[in-house]
Amino acid sequence: AQKVTQTQTSISVMEKTTVTMDCVYETRDSSYFLFWYKQTASGEIVFLIRQDSYKKENATEGHYSLNFQKPKSSIGLIITATQIEDSAVYFCAMREGRNNNNAPRFGAGTKLSVKP
Amino acid sequence: AQTIHQWPVAEIKAVGSPLSLGCTIKGKSSPNLYWYWQATGGTLQQLFYSITVGQVESVVQLNLSASRPKDDQFILSTEKLLLSHSGFYLCAWSRDWGNTGQLYFGEGSKLTVL
Numbered sequence: 213a214q215k216v217t218q219t220q221t222s223i224s225v226m227e228k229t230t231v232t233m234d235c236v237y238e239t240r241d242s243s244y245f246l247f248w249y250k251q252t253a254s255g256e257i258v259f260l261i262r263q264d265s266y267k268k269e270n271a272t273e274g275h276y277s278l279n280f281q282k283p284k285s286s287i288g289l290i291i292t293a294t295q296i297e298d299s300a301v302y303f304c305a306m307r308e309g310r311n312n313n314n315a316p317r318f319g320a321g322t323k324l325s326v327k328p
Numbered sequence: 329a330q331t332i333h334q335w336p337v338a339e340i341k342a343v344g345s346p347l348s349l350g351c352t353i354k355g356k357s358s359p360n361l362y363w364y365w366q367a368t369g370g371t372l373q374q375l376f377y378s379i380t381v382g383q384v385e386s387v388v389q390l391n392l393s394a395s396r397p398k399d400d401q402f403i404l405s406t407e408k409l410l411l412s413h414s415g416f417y418l419c420a421w422s423r424d425w426g427n428t429g430q431l432y433f434g435e436g437s438k439l440t441v442l
Binding site for chain 1: 362364370371372374377387416418420422428429430431432433435436438
């Protein structure tokens with residue numbers, strides 16, 4: 213069965229620094245998709261970035277990038293040059309397999325606070 | 329562009345009363361639709377999903393039911409609310425067959441059961 217674990221409950225960083233959030237996952241599938249989502253204080257959830265399991269290259273999207281370590285079943289989110297607006301809860305998620313309709317399973321979330 | 333809208337934004341209801349939450353997607357035909365529930369400070373728990381009109385699959389029921397009366401509409405309901413139903417309900421859509429599972433969420437509906 214699939215499982216997604218985020219052990220960092222909360223992180224506090226200074227503005228303009230780089231932060232890494234951890235996520236490990238469990239799956240028996242050889243093909244899967246990994247996601248990071250951001251939930252703002254209003255409750256809005258937005259998609260940030262995706263890593264496909266068959267791709268060796270780490271995904272990047274603006275000031276978000278991933279550290280995909282497949283042998284360790286790890287997918288870390290890296291935010292560079294953090295801004296106050298990055299303060300939010302970040303969820304890691306995984307969806308197994310292709311061509312099915314299962315929704316991603318989410319981790320517990322990591323609350324990021326960016327201080328001026 | 330696709331848009332997803334949930335209603336109502338917030339509800340305060342009494343234990344034992346009925347509930348209906350709705351979700352509408354515009355600009356995307358035949359999307360996969362999902363209901364998630366989130367306790368305060370918690371993770372997202374998938375409740376239901378639907379790949380086509382009239383078909384809904386349950387993942388975790390929690391004494392709730394879901395229906396898809398139209399291609400662009402997904403409804404979550406119950407006849408009798410419990411205190412444990414309080415939380416944040418999120419509707420989401422993803423592309424149909426062959427998709428990666430990447431979700432696009434609505435604004436959410438906050439439910440308080442007293």
